[in-house]
Amino acid sequence: MDSSLPRALHDAMSTRLGDGWLTGEGRRLYGGDDSRRWAMPSAVALPRTPDDVVALVRACREHRVPLVARGAGTGTTGAAVPTQGGVVVSFARMDRILELRAADRCVVVEPGVLNGGLQQTLAPYNLFWPPDPSSADLCSVGGNLATNAGGPRAVKYGTARDNVLGLVAVTGAGDLIRCGGAYTKDATGYDLTHLIVGSEGTLALIVEATLKLAPRPHAQAGLRVLYRDAATAAAAVSRIMARPTTPTMLEFMDRSAIALIRRNGSDVPEAGAMLLVEADGDDDTLPYALQALADAAEGEGLIALDVATDGSARDRLWAARRALSPALRTIRPGKINEDVVVPVSRIPDLVAAMEALSLEAGLPVVVFGHAGNGNLHVNIMYDDADAAETARAQAALPRVFAQVLALGGTLSGEHGIGLSKRNFMADAFSAATLDAMHAVKAALDPDGILNPGKVLPPREPL
Template sequence: MDAHLPSALHDAMSTRLGDGWLTGEACRPFGGDDSRRWAMPAAVALPRTQDDVVAVVRACRSHRVPIIARGAGTGTTGAAVPTQGGVVVSFARMDRVVDIRAADRCVVVQPGVLNGELQLALAPHGLFWPPDPSSADACSVGGNLATNAGGPRAVKYGTARDNVLGLVAVTGAGDLIRCGGAYTKDATGYDLTHLIVGSEGTLAIIVEATLKLAPRPRAQAGLRVLYRDAATAAAAVSRIMARPATPAMLEFMDRSAIALIRHNGSDVPEAGAMLLVEADGDEDTLPYALQALADAAEGDGMMALDVAADGSARDRLWAARRALSPALRTIRPGKINEDVVVPVSRIPDLVAAMEALSVDAALPIVVFGHAGNGNLHVNIMYDDGDADETARAQAALPKVFARVLALDGTLSGEHGIGLSKRDYMADAFSAATLDAMHAVKVALDPDGILNPGKVLPPREAL
């Protein structure tokens, strides 16, 4: 047992949870996430019921011990890392699809179910849950909700926050609260549901969610469109988004991303920018939707447009996008990947600013991502074995955020804040706005035991 854990807490939890209470070396796998950060938990709880979670929170509160809710550990910001010790609550044993309500287009789930498993369970009903982070096969729905995860489909279907109807959660006061339900319209009291989504386990711990579902489209088709430069591609994004039929995906790659996949053998021609556009719908209407998107994609600066109407052509088209992450590793082993957001009309300014920053820092910076939402992934590439490159990469990061905020953008569109962006929050928000967020934190977690040190900068730093 960890020396930092009060023995009364240990005894009570050990009795209640049995083999669902881990201490010592068994806790090691529950200490890290995809941010490369890691810290040893004092203990790990594996609750089986909502009441178990209430019991853990109340016990921890009475001893002022931190609680860190954990999904599948695929987060990129350190949000699930127990940097101040305490008890990690893993939802590995609360992973059931509780109730598929096809007639109500919603599903009730426990937080530990994996996104990919949920999609498999929904498929026979002709339904899906829209959030599609690249880690979908490995990430949990609870983690998706905690970070407000997105993915390419968000341009049409929204993010996790847009696709949740209700929650059952345990506040930092140890109270089980229930908000929303199996309905899509709600003007009854305060919207705690959407407040808790994206709060990264700092306001309340989600123990059950009612998720909004979408009907599975029967057909898909795609376009690959090359442009002279980022400015003409961004103008096309605005034209495409002005159409009544929103594309199902609208992905962007900048000049350096295209050069990279070409260098790695892709058949994409040389260009200043590329859009990958996907339409979905019924077989009857898809050709029209694709034609409308193609019409909107055409304009000043367009160099080439390829249609992928069938499955194999579509696979080839998206192969270019999938090739990108592995290709990044071939230029430098180290990568700082930030999922910044700017207004769509500011995409060219962002790309130009990143090109200038790349020259300044003498490091490759590759920009690609979800253009329809203005949510671009800025990848600063560096050799993490080279102290000088590492220092230059780290020095470039605050400049990325400064440029994004100067363009009226924000720090994160789908990864969240966690630890890695926490200290930029005071640049993104006024002191009064951060004060209001702190006040909400205290309201739901009066003793500050839920995931301390994450999302909001410490009060004394303000």
């Protein structure tokens, strides 16, 4: 047993959780996430019931032991890494779909349910849960809610926060709270549901969620639109988003991203920027929606516009987008990927600033992402075996965030803050705003045991 773990806590949890209480080498599997950070937890808990979670939180609070919630470990910001030791609580065994209420268009699930598995269960009912992060087949619903995950469909259907109706959660005081429910309208008290979503396990541990479902569209079609430069592509994004027809997806790639996928065998023509646009609906209305989006996409700087209506054509259209992230590793083995957000009208300014940063740092910087939301992924590529390149990449990161904030943007659209962006929160918010966030944290987690050191920067000493 880890010497930092109180014997009373170990004995109580070992008795309660049995083989769901790990203190041996098995802990190593729960120490990291996709940020490539890692730390050894003092213990790992795998509860099966909400009562197990209540008992665990109360015991950790009694002994002042940190408690870090973990989904499937696909996060990129270090939010699930136990940097201060303590107990990692994995929800892998709380993976039941508790109730599917098709008539109410909602489903009640435990946090360990995987996004991809949930979608398969919903398909026969012609329903789906809209959040579709790139790790959808692997990531958990609890993790999606903890980070307010989104994905390409967020432009039409919203992020995780927009698609949850209610929660059952355990606060840092060990209290089980219920908020929201199987209804879409609620003006009763404070909205704790949407406060907890996106809080990355720092306010409460989600043990049950009521998710809002959407009808599965009968048909989809897409457009691939090439432009002279990022400015004319961004102008097209503004025109598209001003139309009554909202695209299901609206993805952007800059010149560097296009050059990369061309080098890796894609048949995309050379261009300064590209938009991938998708619409969904039924067989009668889809052609009109697609035409409206195509009309809006036309304008200054247009090089080419291709339509894909059948399944194979759509697959080819989106193949380049799906291949982009893996292709990045062919440039450099190291990658800093930040999912920043700017107003749509400022996309050209951000792309231009990243091109300048690339030249100054002597490193490739590739920009792509969810243009309809202004949520772009800035990828700084470097050789992580080269100390000089690594140092230049790390030095470039604060300049990315400074530029985003100067453009009226924000630090994250779907990955969250975790550890990697925590120290930039003071640049994004005033001292009074951060004080308000700390006050909320103190109210729900009075002893600061839930995921300490994440999201909020340390308070300045008085």
